[in-house]
Each structure stands twice: as structure tokens, then as C-alpha cells.
Amino acid sequence: MIPPIDLLLATALPLIAWRVLATDELPTSVVLFIAFGLLSALAWARLDAPDVALVEAAVGTGLTGALLMSSLRSMERPRPPSPWRARAIALVAAAIAVALASVVALLPRGALGLGPAVLARSEESGVAQPVTAVLMNFRGHDTHLEMLVLLAASIGVLSIQHGTASHGVDTAPTSSVVMMLVELIVPALVVLAGYLVWRGSRAPGGAFQAGAILAGGAVLLLLTRRMAPLSLERQMVRMFLFAGPVLFFLVAAVPLGFGGDMLEYPRGWGGSLILGLESALTLSIATILTMFFPQGAPAPRRRG
Amino acid sequence: MPPWLAYAASGVSLFAVGMSALVLHGEVMRKILAANVSASGVFLVLVALARRAPKGPPDPVPHALVLTGIVVSVSATALALALVRQLRHGAQLGPSDERRR
Amino acid sequence: MTPRTVISAALLILGGAFFLAGTLGLLRFPDVYSRLHALTKADNLGLGFVAVGLSIEAASFALSVKVFIVWASVVLASGISSQLIAGAAFRAGVAPAGKAPPGEAP
Amino acid sequence: MRGVPWLELTILAPLCGALLGLVLQRAVAVLALVSSLSTAVASAGVAVLVARHGTIRRSVGAWELPLGIQLRADGLAALVLVAFAVVGVFITAYAMVHFEPGSRAARSFFPLWLFAWTGLDALLLSSDVFNLYVTLELTTLTSVGLVATGGDPAALSSALRYLLFAMAGSLLYLLGVALLYGAHGVLDLDLLGAVVTRGPVTWGALALITCGLALKAPLFPLHGWLPAAYASAPVPVSALLSGVVGKCSLYVLVRIWLGVFGVPLGRAPAVLIGVLGAAGVLWASIVACRQQRLKLLVAYSSIAQLGTIFLVFPLMGRAAFAGGAYLVISHACAAAAMFIAAGTIEQVVGHDEIDRLDGLAHRLPLTFVAFALAGVSAMGMPPSGGFVAKWLLVRTAFELHEWWWAAVILIGGLLSAAYVFRVLRGAFVPAPITETIRRSRASDLLALGLALLALALGLAPDLPLALAAQGAPS
Numbered sequence: 013m014i015p016p017i018d019l020l021l022a023t024a025l026p027l028i029a030w031r032v033l034a035t036d037e038l039p040t041s042v043v044l045f046i047a048f049g050l051l052s053a054l055a056w057a058r059l060d061a062p063d064v065a066l067v068e069a070a071v072g073t074g075l076t077g078a079l080l081m082s083s084l085r086s087m088e089r090p091r092p093p094s095p096w097r098a099r100a101i102a103l104v105a106a107a108i109a110v111a112l113a114s115v116v117a118l119l120p121r122g123a124l125g126l127g128p129a130v131l132a133r134s135e136e137s138g139v140a141q142p143v144t145a146v147l148m149n150f151r152g153h154d155t156h157l158e159m160l161v162l163l164a165a166s167i168g169v170l171s172i173q174h175g176t177a178s179h180g181v182d183t184a185p186t187s188s189v190v191m192m193l194v195e196l197i198v199p200a201l202v203v204l205a206g207y208l209v210w211r212g213s214r215a216p217g218g219a220f221q222a223g224a225i226l227a228g229g230a231v232l233l234l235l236t237r238r239m240a241p242l243s244l245e246r247q248m249v250r251m252f253l254f255a256g257p258v259l260f261f262l263v264a265a266v267p268l269g270f271g272g273d274m275l276e277y278p279r280g281w282g283g284s285l286i287l288g289l290e291s292a293l294t295l296s297i298a299t300i301l302t303m304f305f306p307q308g309a310p311a312p313r314r315r316g
Numbered sequence: 317m318p319p320w321l322a323y324a325a326s327g328v329s330l331f332a333v334g335m336s337a338l339v340l341h342g343e344v345m346r347k348i349l350a351a352n353v354s355a356s357g358v359f360l361v362l363v364a365l366a367r368r369a370p371k372g373p374p375d376p377v378p379h380a381l382v383l384t385g386i387v388v389s390v391s392a393t394a395l396a397l398a399l400v401r402q403l404r405h406g407a408q409l410g411p412s413d414e415r416r417r
Numbered sequence: 418m419t420p421r422t423v424i425s426a427a428l429l430i431l432g433g434a435f436f437l438a439g440t441l442g443l444l445r446f447p448d449v450y451s452r453l454h455a456l457t458k459a460d461n462l463g464l465g466f467v468a469v470g471l472s473i474e475a476a477s478f479a480l481s482v483k484v485f486i487v488w489a490s491v492v493l494a495s496g497i498s499s500q501l502i503a504g505a506a507f508r509a510g511v512a513p514a515g516k517a518p519p520g521e522a523p
Numbered sequence: 524m525r526g527v528p529w530l531e532l533t534i535l536a537p538l539c540g541a542l543l544g545l546v547l548q549r550a551v552a553v554l555a556l557v558s559s560l561s562t563a564v565a566s567a568g569v570a571v572l573v574a575r576h577g578t579i580r581r582s583v584g585a586w587e588l589p590l591g592i593q594l595r596a597d598g599l600a601a602l603v604l605v606a607f608a609v610v611g612v613f614i615t616a617y618a619m620v621h622f623e624p625g626s627r628a629a630r631s632f633f634p635l636w637l638f639a640w641t642g643l644d645a646l647l648l649s650s651d652v653f654n655l656y657v658t659l660e661l662t663t664l665t666s667v668g669l670v671a672t673g674g675d676p677a678a679l680s681s682a683l684r685y686l687l688f689a690m691a692g693s694l695l696y697l698l699g700v701a702l703l704y705g706a707h708g709v710l711d712l713d714l715l716g717a718v719v720t721r722g723p724v725t726w727g728a729l730a731l732i733t734c735g736l737a738l739k740a741p742l743f744p745l746h747g748w749l750p751a752a753y754a755s756a757p758v759p760v761s762a763l764l765s766g767v768v769g770k771c772s773l774y775v776l777v778r779i780w781l782g783v784f785g786v787p788l789g790r791a792p793a794v795l796i797g798v799l800g801a802a803g804v805l806w807a808s809i810v811a812c813r814q815q816r817l818k819l820l821v822a823y824s825s826i827a828q829l830g831t832i833f834l835v836f837p838l839m840g841r842a843a844f845a846g847g848a849y850l851v852i853s854h855a856c857a858a859a860a861m862f863i864a865a866g867t868i869e870q871v872v873g874h875d876e877i878d879r880l881d882g883l884a885h886r887l888p889l890t891f892v893a894f895a896l897a898g899v900s901a902m903g904m905p906p907s908g909g910f911v912a913k914w915l916l917v918r919t920a921f922e923l924h925e926w927w928w929a930a931v932i933l934i935g936g937l938l939s940a941a942y943v944f945r946v947l948r949g950a951f952v953p954a955p956i957t958e959t960i961r962r963s964r965a966s967d968l969l970a971l972g973l974a975l976l977a978l979a980l981g982l983a984p985d986l987p988l989a990l991a992a993q994g995a996p997s
Contacts, residue, residue: 061366120705154592164639391664
């Protein structure tokens with residue numbers, strides 16, 4: 013039988029989602045969206061997906077929520093949806109939901125999928141944690157392209173908001189209490205990120221979780237003016253940004269020179285190469301996620 | 317009803333709510349929120365499907381797909397929000413001066 | 418039921434009560450400052466009781482240490498975020514209830 | 524020794540250029556050209572391999588199916604790969620002329636374009652439904668960024684609109700993928716094709732995936748985002764979107780239908796797509812005839828051409844398949860040529876209003892010759908790639924005794940003749956040569972080269988068609 017907590021979560025999620033999209037005030041919606049994300053992280057945990065829960069809490073909710081918040085300031089006053097429109101949305105949604113739910117209910121009930129195949133081969137992949145094995149090895153091609161999506165999006169964001177950061181986050185001087193707390197928490201976040209990368213090969217954790225946490229710390233530093241805005245003009249930023257993608261490129265390309273496959277890890281080197289790659293990816297992901305935020309002060313502008 | 321099916325049904329409902337709001341809602345910010353809600357729905361379906369075996373570890377492949385999906389969706393959201401911010405900001409500025417001719 | 422379980426349950430209930438009080442404050446208090454006050458003070462304390470309650474029942478010492486790390490991080494995080502929110506609200510000119518907006522003559 | 528890994532190199536060459544371009548920003552344009560040329564060489568290598576050995580498969584990371592991901596190049600993939608690479612080189616070269624060296628726009632254009640190209644080649648060679656999702660996202664998000672390099676509010680808002688449509692499309696697609704994985708537990712196209720049967724789950728997945736890709740492609744009536752995005756983007760971006768990147772969702776749709784759904788679900792959904800495609804041809808052609816701005820006209824003409832390609836679905840068969848592939852590649856050349864010509868006109872006279880082009884052909888003869896030659900291919904007149912493609916489609920329609928598809932293609936061709944001649948009529952009005960215009964001829968030569976390529980495809984169709992037939996459905 014289905015446990016009450018699962019039933020509660022499964023019903024609460026669509027209801028909150030509905031509130032997120034139907035509330036009059038946009039800031040309320042964003043706050044509700046963050047609450048929604050945290051609840052869905054609980055759902056992932058209930059479904060034995062701690063990796064997904066971590067990433068959802070850190071990236072899907074934490075960073076996306078903060079991004080939405082930071083973009084609220086530039087909004088004009090929203091118009092609440094007209095009643096007929098809200099009703100139309102509800103009707104269409106209900107129809108789609110019923111149709112799709114009946115299709116999902118027809119799916120085979122038993123275990124079906126690549127799970128056993130992954131477990132059988134995870135020894136050869138060099139990492140014991142199955143999700144990391146899939147991400148970094150069996151389906152490494154996906155992850156490689158996904159990293160490029162992230163990098164390309166950051167180039168897009170930079171090109172869109174070139175030099176116009178006056179609409180950025182509020183960076184007025186902050187109180188000494190905040191400073192003290194930030195000084196306490198940022199080193200702790202760095203340690204936590206390192207720990208997540210390191211243990212990603214055996215337990216839930218990995219580059220994306222760690223990168224999101226580092227980015228959280230970086231955003232705190234930006235908010236409290238402890239860190240200058242990230243700009244591609246800075247050598248350090250460029251190095252952090254490209255470390256992951258460049259290393260990934262090399263890991264993909266070099267085996268081809270030795271008659272191997274793209275992204276083939278040399279026998280016995282899987283574990284250590286993946287750890288190195290994940291460390292570099294963590295830095296790049298953290299940099300990219302931080303760059304998604306409107307940077308505080310205007311970047312030094314150089315023409316030509 | 318097994319728990320995974322409850323979550324899968326919840327997932328498709330999220331998808332449906334998000335998708336219809338994404339298409340029918342007039343406001344850009346709400347559309348972006350709707351896309352994120354809808355994405356959570358798809359991810360919930362995938363993770364629920366991974367949990368179909370009553371015992372033993374869940375299928376890691378959908379988990380990996382969802383992790384990839386979350387990163388793609390945060391990239392799209394960031395791009396959309398940057399566009400929104402710049403549009404609002406650009407309302408006060410002239411057109412870009414650095415395009416050739 | 419061992420005395421341990423009873424103490425743990427009592428602490429969990431007490432923690433829950435503080436959460437309830439914090440939420441009530443969030444909903445009923447008049448302005449952003451007092452709401453933040455209710456939320457952070459009461460919830461941090463509530464979470465503290467929950468943490469103590471859980472660690473009494475925890476299977477190992479390591480686990481109770483982890484529970485306390487969770488509590489400490491939440492206290493830190495809510496400290497920072499409430500300070501930032503209150504500061505932003507003050508600079509944005511949100512007046513405390515019954516006072517003139519900051520920067521204006523009373 | 525396995526020989527040169529051409530398939531992988533088509534993905535890694537543009538990626539290498541993009542990364543180097545980001546690190547060494549001063550040399551970004553030169554690096555882009557070098558990596559474009561290398562990509563073209565690698566693509567030609569793939570074509571030679573496929574022509575010699577048939578469909579090529581390469582595993583990634585040395586993992587076998589169903590655990591790993593495979594790259595697969597059949598005739599269709601190889602043909603489109605080569606055609607896009609050739610057009611890609613032209614577009615890179617044109618962008619070097621168009622953007623001021625070292626300008627901000629150039630510094631974001633080249634890396635984004637090379638990332639898009641990486642995604643495009645990975646997409647063309649992908650045979651995994653989830654990997655297709657990631658490659659689609661890479662091409663889409665980079666395209667949005669590219670449209671936004673225009674920087675003005677029109678470009679930004681059309682980029683935003685494009686992005687929102689694309690987000691909806693990719694979520695629909697992804698849920699379809701989830702259903703397929705839930706039902707069959709594999710993600711590879713061939714493995715799925717072997718196990719998919721008729722049933723509600725398959726119908727659901729088909730509906731979701733088709734709707735998602737139809738939004739992105741776009742299929743009539745979901746094309747709302749396209750004209751503004753193409754018309755407000757910088758010219759090299761419009762050229763590469765309409766010529767190259769804009770075809771990728773359609774390609775994925777064809778791949779998935781051929782590989783997974785085509786056989787078990789029968790012809791009814793294909794006919795529905797065909798009807799929408801036909802409506803798109805007629806509607807977009809008529810709207811194109813009524814446009815005031817040249818770039819918008821070319822954008823609507825692109826929708827009409829896409830609609831024609833969608834007619835492949837109801838006509839599915841070897842000849843129609845080859846016709847569709849041929850239309851994709853000849854339109855890639857023609858559309859890029861038309862956009863570059865339109866861009867040159869806009870640059871020179873400061874606007875692109877069709878009614879105010881009087882006599883301009885005398886001042887810009889090469890530009891208008893290129894536009895006219897590309898127009899010949901768009902109309903489907905001989906000798907051009909467009910003619911060969913439409914001929915193959917029309918022939919299949921008559922073989923199936925379904926003359927109405929042929930009628931749509933012919934009417935579409937006539938309407939495109941109407942709008943192309945409308946542009947040319949005004950421009951070729953005799954006018955005294957008032958002044959000589961001093962500017963670089965490179966962009967004209969590039970547009971002319973592309974237009975001539977579209978014509979050459981009509982003169983020598985045997986080789987490309989033989990390539991497309993490798994591994995094609997019988």
C-alpha cells in the first residue's frame with residue numbers, strides 16, 4: 013500500500029504548482045516556486061534518488077530560485093491572468109493530465125531498463141556509484157554535450173548583458189554581522205564542495221552538486237561585495253571557466269589518437285581520470301552558474 | 317496503486333499544468349516559471365519510472381538523464397532571464413551601437 | 418516504550434510547536450522585520466529541539482554529529498539571509514509598522 | 524588500426540575551434556575559419572566512408588549497446604553533414620566579412636556558431652533518443668544566443684519568444700522519451716525500432732515527440748516565432764538558421780519516424796503531418812508575397828520550403844525520401860544565399876523594403892544575380908537542386924495516385940516565383956547609374972557561390988542521390 017507521506021507529496025506538488033502559476037503577485041509565485049522545489053527534492057529522496065535530490069535542491073531550486081528573484085527587480089508590474097484564461101489553463105491542464113496519466117498507468121509494472129546492465133559493468137567503469145558511472149562513463153557523450161550547453165548558455169548570457177550591469181543585484185554595504193557569517197560559511201561551502209566531488213565515485217555527489225554549492229558561495233560573496241564581478245577579461249575567471257570543458261575535450265579526443273573510441277578511458281585509469289575531470293568540471297560549473305547572475309558593478313568595458 | 321505510479325501521475329499533472337500555462341499564460345516571467353514546473357514534472361516521471369522494481373536499487377539511467385535535464389533546464393532559464401532583464405533595461409537605452417553599419 | 422523514546426518524542430513535539438509559532442508569526446505579524454524575527458528565531462530554536470530529539474534516537478554518534486551539522490548550517494544560512502533581506506527591505510524604503518519610512522523625518 | 528575517426532572529428536573539430544576561440548579571443552575569426560574547413564574535410568571523410576562501406580557505426584567510450592551511445596552515419600546523415608559543412612564554411616567566411624574584427628558581436632558570434640555546429644554534427648550522427656535531446660538543446664540554445672547577438676530590442680524579444688517556444692518543444696519531446704524508456708527500457712533508435720508495437724503508449728510517445736519537434740521545426744501552425752527571429756537577427760545568423768540549424772528538428776523527426784514509429788503506426792499520422800505541411804506551404808507562400816521587407820520575405824519562404832519537406836511523411840518511400848533530403852540540402856544553399864544577398868542590400872541602401880529597391884540591380888548586379896539564382900532553386904525550376912527534389916516528390920505523389928500533394932508542390936513553386944519576381948521586377952527597372960558603391964565584393968561572391976551550388980545540385984544529382992540511398996528505407 014502507498015505510504016501516506018508519498019500520497020501527500022504526490023498530491024501536494026501539483027496543487028502548489030498550480031498556485032505558483034495562478035497567484036496574482038509575481039514575488040509570491042517565485043517564493044512558492046522555491047517551496048515547490050524543496051518539496052520535490054523530498055519526493056526525489058522518497059524515490060531513492062539522492063543524487064537528483066541534491067542537484068534539484070542546489071541547482072533546480074536554489075540557483076534557479078535565486079536567479080528568478082534577482083530578475084524580479086527588473087519586472088514591470090504583472091497583470092494577473094484574466095479569469096477566462098486561468099480557467100482555460102486549468103481545463104487544458106486537466107485534460108492533458110488525465111490523458112497522460114492513463115498512458116503512464118499502462119506502462120509495464122516490473123523493473124525494466126538498463127539498471128542491471130549498469131550494475132554489472134560498473135566495476136569496469138572505474139566508479140562504484142552507478143549514477144556517476146552512467147554520467148561520466150557509459151553516457152559520457154551526453155554529459156560532454158551538456159557541459160557545452162552550459163558553457164554556450166553562459167557565453168549567451170554574457171553577450172546579452174554585455175557591460176550593462178547597473179540593473180544587477182543589490183550590493184549596498186552590508187552589516188558586520190553578515191560579513192562575519194559569510195566568512196564562516198564560505199570556507200565551509202568550499203570544503204563541502206570538495207567532499208562532494210571526492211565521494212561522488214562511491215556515494216551520491218559529483219561535479220554538478222559541488223559546482224552548485226560553490227556557486228552559492230560565490231553569489232554570497234558577490235552580494236556582500238567580497239568578490240569583484242566575474243568578467244571574461246579576468247585571466248582567473250577564464251581559467252576556471254575553461255578548465256572543465258578543455259579537459260573534457262582532451263579526454264574525448266586523445267583516445268582517438270591511439271585507435272580507441274571517443275571518450276574511452278584507458279584501462280584502469282577510469283577512476284582517477286573521472287575524479288580529475290569532475291574536479292575541473294566543478295570549478296567550471298561553479299563559474300558558469302555564478303555568471304548566470306546579474307553581476308554587481310559594471311564590468312570594465314573595453315572596446316574593439 | 318504502487319508509490320511510483322502515484323509519483324508518475326503527479327509528474328504528468330505537473331507537466332500538464334506547466335505546459336498549459338507555458339502556452340496560454342500571457343506573462344513572460346510566468347511562462348519561465350511554467351517551463352520550470354513542467355520540467356520538474358518530466359523529471360518526476362523519469363525518476364518514478366526508475367523506482368518500479370519493488371526491491372533493490374533503482375535504475376540509475378533515468379537518474380543520470382534527469383541530472384542532465386536539470387542542467388539543460390537551468391541553462392535555458394538563465395538565458396531566458398538574461399533576455400528578460402536586458403529587454404527591460406534596454407527600454408531606457410538606444411539600440412546597440414556596436415553593430416557594423 | 419523506553420524513556421529515551423519518550424524524551425525524544427517530547428523534544429520533537431516541542432520543536433514542532435516552535436515551528437508552528439514561527440509560521441503563525443510569519444502570517445500574522447505586521448511587517449517584514451517582525452516576520453523575519455518570528456521566522457528565524459522560532460524556527461532555528463524549533464529545529465534545534467528536533468535535532469536534539471533525533472540525535473537521542475540516532476543509531477550512532479556520527480549520525481548525531483551530522484544532525485547537528487545540519488542544524489548549524491541552517492542557523493548560519495537563516496542568519497545571513499534574514500540579515501540580507503532586512504537590509505534590502507530597509508534600503509528599499511520599507512517602513513517598520515507604525516514608523517515612518519527610513520530616511521524620512523518622523 | 525581503424526582508420527581515421529571521421530565521425531568523431533566532425534564533432535570535435537568545431538568544438539576545438541570554439542574552445543580555442545574563447546581562450547584566444549583575438550584570433551577568434553581565423554580559428555573559426557580553420558575549424559570550419561577542418562569540419563568540412565571531416566564531413567567529406569564521413570561521406571567517403573559511407574559511400575564505400577554503407578552505414579557506419581562507432582561506439583562512444585567503448586561501451587556496447589544498449590548501455591552506451593553509438594554514433595551512426597548512414598547516407599542521409601552523410602549527405603546532410605557534407606551539405607551543411609559546405610554551407611557552414613560559406614557562412615563563416617561571410618561572417619568574417621560582416622562583423623568588424625574584434626568587435627563584441629564577433630567575439631560572441633564565432634564561438635556560439637561553432638558550438639551550434641558541434642551540436643548539429645552530434646545531432647546528425649546521433650542514434651539515441653536522449654542524446655538527440657541534448658544535441659537539440661545545444662543547437663537551440665546557441666541559436667537563441669546567436670539571434671540575441673543582434674543586441675537591439677527586436678532581436679532580444681524575438682530571441683526570447685524563440686526560446687520559450689523551444690522550451691515547450693523540448694519538454695514535450697523529453698516526456699515522449701521518458702514514455703519510450705518506460706515502456707521498452709532502451710534509448711537507442713534501432714533497438715527501440717525493433718521492439719515498439721502499436722498501442723496507447725506508443726501513440727502517446729508519438730504525439731508528444733511529434734508535437735515537440737513540430738514546435739521547434741516549426742510546422743504550420745506553430746511557426747509564430749520564426750519570422751521575427753530570422754528577420755531581426757544579424758545576417759550571418761539568419762543565413763545559418765534558415766539554411767542549416769533550422770532543419771535539425773525536422774531531421775530528428777524524420778529519424779525517429781523512420782527508425783521507431785513509421786512501421787507500427789500506419790499512415791494516418793503521417794498524412795496529418797503532410798496536411799499541415801501543405802497548409803504551411805500555401806499559407807507561408809501567400810504571406811511571403813505580401814511582405815514589405817526582404818528579410819521577412821525570405822523567412823516566410825523558408826517556412827514554405829520546410830512545409831514542402833514535411834510532405835515527405837505521407838509520401839514516404841525511397842524516391843520521396845531522397846527528394847526530401849535533396850530539398851534540405853538545396854534549400855540550405857539557396858536560403859543562405861538569399862539571406863546574404865538580402866543582408867548586402869540592407870547594408871548598402873540602409874533598408875530592405877521591397878518597394879524601394881528600384882533600379883538597385885544596376886548598382887548591385889552580383890547581389891541580385893545571386894538572389895535570382897537562389898530564387899530559381901526555391902521555385903523548383905530546372906536546372907536546380909530544388910527542381911530535382913520537387914520532381915522526386917511529385918513523381919512519388921503520382922505513383923501513389925495522390926495528385927493533391929503534387930498540386931501543393933506546384934502551387935508552392937508558382938507562388939515562390941511570384942514573390943521572387945516581385946523583388947526582381949523592381950530592382951531591374953532601368954535606372955541611371957548615379958554612383959558607384961565602394962565596398963567589399965566578398966559577400967556578393969559568397970552569395971553567388973552558394974546560389975551556384977544550389978544550381979549545380981540540379982546539374983549533377985547522381986552522386987548525392989546515390990549517397991542518400993545508402994541505408995535508406997526501401
